[in-house]
Amino acid sequence: MLRPQLNPSSSHHHTTTTSSSSSTQLYFASSSCIASLRRPSPPSLIAGAGCRTTRRRQQGRQRVVVRCASSSAASSASEAARRGTGSSDMAPAAVVKVKAVATIKVTVEGLLNSLRPSKAIDNIRDLIGRSLFLELVSSELEAKTGKKKATVHSYAHKVDDDDHGVVTYEADFDVPTGFGPIGAVVVTNELGQEMFLEDLNLTAGDGAGNSTVLPIRCNSWVQPKSSIDEGTPGKRIFFAKAYLPGQTPAGLRSYREEDLKQKRGNGAGQREADDRVYDYDVYNDLGNPDSNGDLARPVLGGSKQFPYPRRCRTGRPPSKKDPKSETRKGNVYVPRDEEFSEVKNAQFLLKTLQSVLHAAVPAAQSALIDNLSLNLPFPSFFVIDKLFEDGVELPGVEKLGFLHSIVPRLLELLRDSPGDKILLFDTPANVQKDKFAWLRDEEFARETLAGINPYAIELVREFPLKSKLDPAVYGPAESAITADLLEEQMRRVMTVEEAISQKRLFMLDFHDLFLPYVHKIRSLDHTTMYGSRTIFFLTDDGTLRLLAIELTRPASPSQPQWRQVFTPSTDTTKSWLWRMAKAHVRAHDAGHHELITHWLRTHCAVEPYIIAANRQLSEMHPIYQLLHPHFRYTMRINALARSRLISAAGIIELSFSPQKYSMELSSVAYDKLWRFDMEALPADLVRRGMAEEDPTAEHGLKLAIEDYPFANDGLLIWDAIKTWVQAYVARFYPDADSVAGDEELQAFWTEVRTKGHGDKKDAPWWPKLDSPESLAHTLTTIVWVAAAHHAAVNFGQYDFGGYFPNRPSIARTVMPVEEPVDGAAMERFLDNPDQALRECFPSQVQATVVMAVLDVLSTHSTDEEYLGGEQTRPWNSDAAVQAAYAGFTARLKEIEGVIDGRNKDRKLKNRCGAGILPYQLMKPFSDAGVTGMGIPNSTSI
Incomplete structure (x- = not known):
């Protein structure tokens, strides 16, 4: 906020030049000012300054990027200059000089558009200084009438255009002394093309060489006034400081409400590319029935059969052949500020x-x-190796x-x-370390703890293993894995009962999830499916030994149930069968990872948080500003996924075992497995039996496997996030009443539950936001999922899956011993088991497409914004928030050193040893490229 101040000697109004990180305030009155932090001596025109925390959004169609430092000050100053008058209680002669600097960065498309005829008009506007119209908004109302004060306004004129496409605009304002604190800036784009307003810098001087700078980070697209639909406001407002709803100055309340109203929209019509409307819809755009009946897919969400989170509404017309489905023509809409940048x-x-x-x-x-x-397989493993x-x-x-x-x-x-x-292709990191690691049982087991899907392994807590499915439909509930078989594989060092009591048995359980879909998937060409269970034993050196794999085919009208347990063997035939059984389990794990651990939990389930935050939390809300960096690019990534990755005949259906039933399976997983309260890392570990609560242990948890790289490193990150979020929440919410009484916050969380995750709205496990502690835990969970959970399951995909024999996305053939045994297939297996295994692996097309996509998804861009990074530092927050964030950043840098040390500790055999890929996925920072480390703020690539 900016307030003109004429009395620099006043103890309440002393200011000096401040950095952009300071919480500065410019005053335009002699009344008492809002306390500002780190505000030294010179007089200040800027009061209550707070930064808008939206981030840069650019994409191919971007044309102009505007950086506006101190946008709120600039707005008020602009209004003053434009109108030349202030409110009725302002003395015309008593003014303070304010300068606003706006920086515009021309994008690639903007440069191309310079050839348009309309560009000449823009150039004329630049020449006469009528390109960008800024209005400064007072946070106060008129004392006599109780109405809004007139804004102070001015046109910004172009002053610089450098070689990097950065254009600078400036505006000068005479702000009356009675104007009050500047609380916001209203921006009108008078050009013929959109511009990206990055930040505004407002500078107020006292005439004696002293000045105060107020930076406002806008990071938002501003559409040209000429393109605004009739009845739609053609102006954008950017607030100078964070306020809880109940603390919003009277002069800003209507602006706050109107901005939220614009972002909610009216729920009607088709959205256009330049809209900034956030709304909900079901996943009814994955199929394409108008193109081909085989491409029809069920609607996910809004039904008991297929519950699902909601996605962003686009308003595209319904399909002609299936009115419940949406047509897939054109680009998938996301609000304009959710687009990719153009770095x-x-x-x-x-x-x-x-x-x-x-x-x-x-x-x-x-x-x-x-x-x-x-469907052509690779002719040899030699040809696979030659890819790299x-x-x-x-x-x-x-x-x-x-x-x-x-x-x-x-x-x-x-x-x-x-x-x-x-x-x-580039050689994946695990192949660089050990070309034959994929063949070893030890590596198979190690990757359950330090690989790309560390969320699947769980403790065996009862024996015998039993299915929860209906035995009348799927066969006997009790597993074929017997105690005697496991004890033999454990070399009789203990009984199964002893192993369970000592927490030495662990499992990958893909039995009940996949078994109901086995026959559906087998009805498709060139793929197959089993229900599977895989058992591990925790050895004395802290590593896992692979004991047994059970594959199950349920009964059908034409065949009885078939199941068989496979174990490691020195017999050549059994050894090759063991390799094929592992290939099937790896394909199951790949599907579980991509559809559930990755897509469902970090992409799909996060989108409702983004929509609800933008609809219910003002951009001046402190919690919006905390969360916003963790939503960067997610909606665009998800829209792109709906378009080509998870859609009918998309990459997932082309290349993963469930094929056309892939998204249905993710709906089943959402129904049976997803719970918000279990998305917190500690709760997830306890749920899977991989940890138990222990107040005497580090992080309050005792791990079932001490050397569990993901959990050990992840808990460091979890605690760092929690400490930062707790400090941030404490700054704004002193007690339970302040949380419960925040109408915007409660509306946000209610909408997450009842609309964004509406199919689970009545579940008893939803946390209530009724205290600073519950709020901090909820926010920590959201940040963890969007940042660290996603990083753990995304940025190592090429390292572990780039060499597809290590992690095949699909298993295409049944086990040769499956009854009734195909005699010819069995003969081919016995004659050439190497070829049989390659035929089970993905085809050449499937493998290369998946390798290509994994390479892209695993890559960090040069504009990546990392957890605790400088780009998302809360620039205009007060000293307490600044100090907490600095501590957060410092702690993350410490954690990097801790992780490096662990990776060199030879006692930690799951992350250090000959040919073993160090576990680095929880290292917070990274260079650009495929690095196998780095935690971006958000679910993004």
């Missing part, structure tokens, strides 16, 4: 991903690709048009002669 590397990655998604899927569906080419060493020309490559449009960072298309097309 070169980020733009490169976006184009790369779009290249893969938009080119690979049509090619795979094209009639040009015959069934043989699409010398490159290889794949059979039928001319027909796979998508390979031509994947850019060199992802795949290199080397042309030694016309027609030669050679694929060359």
Whole structure:
């Protein structure tokens, strides 16, 4: 907020030049001012300054980016200059000089648009100084009438245009002394193209060389006034300081309410690309029944059969053949500020991903690709290795048009002669460490603790193992894994009962989740499915030993139930069967990871938080400002996923075992497994039996496996986030009443539960926001999921899955011993087990498409904003918040050192040893590229 101040000697109004991180305030009255922190001596025109925490959003269609430091001060100053008058109680002669500086960055498309005829008009506007209209808003009402004070306004004129596409605008204001604190800036874009308002800097001087600077970080697109629909406000407001609803100055309350109203929209009509409306809808846009009846998919969300979180409403018209479904024509809408930035590397990655998604899927569906080419296995493991060493020309490559449009960072298309097309991938980190690690049982087990899906393993707490499914439909509930078999594999060192009591048995349980879909999936071509259970034993050195794998096919009208337990063996036939059984489990784990641990829990379930926050929390709300960095790019990533990744015949259906039933399975998992209160890391570990509460232990938890790299490192990050969030919440909420009485906060959380996750709205486990403690825990959980949980399951995908034999996305053939045994298949297996295993693995098309996508998803861009990073420091918060954030950043840097030390500790065999990939996914910071480390603030690539 800015308030002109004419009495620099006043003990309440002394100011000096301050940095952009200071919580400065400019005053324009002699009345008592709001206390500001780190505000030294010179007189200040800026009062109650707080920063808007939205972040830069850019994409291909961006045209102009505006950086406006101190936007609230600039607005008030602009209004003063434009009107030349203030409120009725302002003395015309008593004014304070305020300068606003707005920085505009021209994007790539903006440069191209410079050739448009309308650009000449914009140039004229720049020349005469009528491009950007700023209005300063007082936080006070008129004393006599109780109405809003007239704004102080001015046009900003262009003063600089550098080689990096950065354009600077300035505006000067004469702000009357009775104006009161500047609480916001209203911006009108008079140009013919949109601009991205990054920040505004307002500077108030006292005429003696002293000045105070108020920075306001806007980071938002402002549409041109000429493009605004009739009846839609053509102005944008940016607030100078964070306020709880009940503490909002009277002069800003109506602005606060109106801005939220604009973002909620009216729930009608089709959304346009430049809208900033947030609303809910079900997942009814995954299928494409108008194109092909086989591409119809059920609506996820809004039913007991398929409960699901909600996504952002687009308003596209309904399908002609299925009115419950939405058409898939055109780009998928997301609010304008949710778009990708246009930093070169980020733009490169976006184009790369779009290249893969938009080119690979049509090619795979094209009639040009015959069934043989699409399902052709790799001819040898040598050819697989050549993907990373010398490159290889794949059979039928001319027909796979998508390979031509994947850019060199992802795949290199080397042309030694016309027609030669050679694929060359970067060697994944785990293959660099140990080329044959994928064959070892020890690595299979280690990756359950330090791999890309550390959320699946659980403690065996009872024996015998029993299914919860109906035995009349799916067969006997009791597992075929017997105590005698496990004790034999444990080398008779203890009984099963002793192992369970000592917490030495662990399991991957994909039995009940997948079994109901086995026959549905098997009805599809070139894929198969089992229900599976995999048992591990915790050895004395803290590592896991793989004991047994059970694969189950439920009974059908034509066949009885089949199940068999496979174990490690020195017998050659059994050894190859063991390798094939592991391939099936790895495919199950890959599906569980991508559909549930990754998509459902960190992408899909997070989108309702983003929608609810933007609809119910003002951008001046402290909790909005805390959460906003953790929502960056998520809605655009999710929209892109709906378009090509998880849609009918998309990458997931093309390349993962469940194929067309993939998203249905994620709905089943949401119904049976997802609970908000279990998304917190400590609760998740306890739920899976991987930890138990212990107030004497570090983090208050005792781990069932001491050397559990993900849990050990993750708990450090969890505690760091919790400490930061608790300090932030304590700054604004002193007691339970302040939390319960925050109408915007309560509306936000109610909408998350009743609309965003409406299919679970009546569940008893939803936390109540009734105290600072419950609020801090809820916010910590949201930040953890969006940042650290996502990082743990995303940025190592290429390292662990890039070499697909280590982590096949699909198993395409049944076990050769499955009854009734196919004699010919069994003979082929016995004659060439190597080939049988390769035929079970993904086809050449499936493998290369997945490898390409994993490479992109695992890559950090150069504009990545990391947890605790400088880009998202709360610039205009007070000293307490600044200190807490500085402590948060310092702690994260300490954690990096702790993790490095653990990775060098040879006693920790799950993360240190010959050929073992160090566990670095919880290291907070990273360089750009595929690094296998780094925790971005949000669920993004």
